[in-house]
Amino acid sequence: MVSCTAGPALAEIKFPGQAGAARGSDTQARAGGGASAGIDSGAEAALREGLEYHRNSGVPMAPALERQRLKQAATAGDARGMVAYGWLLANGIGGLRDVEQAREWINEARIAGLARATFVSSLIEGRISGAKKRVESLQLLEQAARDGDAMAANNLGVAMELEGNLTGARTLYETAALQGNAVARENLERMRRLTRGGDALNLSRLRLQADDGDTDAMLQLAQRYHRGEGVQQDFAQAIQHYRRAADGGSQRAREFLALIFSRPARDPAQIYDVAWMRELAARVNIQSDRRAGGGALNSDRPRRNEDPLEGLAEQRASARSLALMGGAPTTALRRAPVEPAAEPAVEPAPMAEPAVAPAPSAAQAAVPAPVEPPPPQAAAPAAPEPAAEPVEAESTQE
Numbered sequence: 001m002v003s004c005t006a007g008p009a010l011a012e013i014k015f016p017g018q019a020g021a022a023r024g025s026d027t028q029a030r031a032g033g034g035a036s037a038g039i040d041s042g043a044e045a046a047l048r049e050g051l052e053y054h055r056n057s058g059v060p061m062a063p064a065l066e067r068q069r070l071k072q073a074a075t076a077g078d079a080r081g082m083v084a085y086g087w088l089l090a091n092g093i094g095g096l097r098d099v100e101q102a103r104e105w106i107n108e109a110r111i112a113g114l115a116r117a118t119f120v121s122s123l124i125e126g127r128i129s130g131a132k133k134r135v136e137s138l139q140l141l142e143q144a145a146r147d148g149d150a151m152a153a154n155n156l157g158v159a160m161e162l163e164g165n166l167t168g169a170r171t172l173y174e175t176a177a178l179q180g181n182a183v184a185r186e187n188l189e190r191m192r193r194l195t196r197g198g199d200a201l202n203l204s205r206l207r208l209q210a211d212d213g214d215t216d217a218m219l220q221l222a223q224r225y226h227r228g229e230g231v232q233q234d235f236a237q238a239i240q241h242y243r244r245a246a247d248g249g250s251q252r253a254r255e256f257l258a259l260i261f262s263r264p265a266r267d268p269a270q271i272y273d274v275a276w277m278r279e280l281a282a283r284v285n286i287q288s289d290r291r292a293g294g295g296a297l298n299s300d301r302p303r304r305n306e307d308p309l310e311g312l313a314e315q316r317a318s319a320r321s322l323a324l325m326g327g328a329p330t331t332a333l334r335r336a337p338v339e340p341a342a343e344p345a346v347e348p349a350p351m352a353e354p355a356v357a358p359a360p361s362a363a364q365a366a367v368p369a370p371v372e373p374p375p376p377q378a379a380a381p382a383a384p385e386p387a388a389e390p391v392e393a394e395s396t397q398e
Helices: 018-033 039-056 062-075 079-091 100-111 117-127 131-146 150-161 166-178 182-211 217-228 237-248 251-260 275-283 319-326 338-346 348-356 358-364 374-376 384-397
Strands: none
Touching: 039 062, 039 079, 062 079, 062 251, 079 100, 079 117, 079 348, 117 131, 117 150, 131 150, 131 182, 131 384, 150 182, 150 275, 182 217, 217 237, 217 251, 237 251, 237 275, 251 275
16 A cells, blocks of 8 residues: 555545535636636737647747747736746746746735646646655645645545545545546546456456466556555565566566666665655556557556646636736736736826825815815925915915
């Protein structure tokens, strides 16, 4: 059994039921209104154009144009644009890689209440080696799933399934599937098929095929023993089947054996590093050597959501997010670009005019007719002139 290093064990995490998750999603959608509610139409157009370039990355100049449009949406205050632009920065898509700036943008979207931002943070931190970052990544993934992000729920379900918590995994897959996540539906259907008794038959079939010299079957058996899928987790058995597959000509098995032994064993009595084997079991997906019709190998392993920008345009933020989107950018990160700096300057101007009009009327109502000079006194540059005028009025009264 693979053990996670995060604070609470995955098996102990409590998640809302499917109906509750669906209600939360509806509430979030109502709070967000339409996709463009409270958001500048130019930012909405830039976001959708940038995501279209993302889906068609083979188009000439697509990555650079994608980055340009999504930056425009981000600097205009669209939380979804902040997430997308941060993801491009973190991966160096369409320009230089800048993980620190990516974190800043994504944190802005998290403050705005967009659950997808927390999920993207978990992906970025999970790519950094080290136990501390793995724990942080898992905690962010758990939080994003609790906040209602379907991709996070599916990926956390995969982690639970690999951990051996099939009940928790199934609940998360169902929650994500109800929100329309296609990968979660595939994972759910796979689990249902395996629990109908097909797993034992499939395992027997794999053993027979492996005994007949089928290297793909050997590779699949190695994966099952490595992860504990349908069998008791056994790293020694996994390595034995990897070696059989590699000796039979499996390139995937050779590559994976090299990866396993890339770290020396800490215990002299072991030929492999147990902690490293556990990490590989949770993070690495082996693929079949067969290019087509890979069969059971491709259908029997849990799948993660890999592209966090998929369906991003339809994501909703909280009501607080809409207030932030509609307001002027306040952080140094968003003050830097020229475009967003011009927008806040235009918005306060209309509000300043009504503020000037009531000021003179209030002064005129409170002071008799001789005190009409205060209107010029409201303007900052004319401050010296009003001071002189009341003196002349007093001398006239004398």
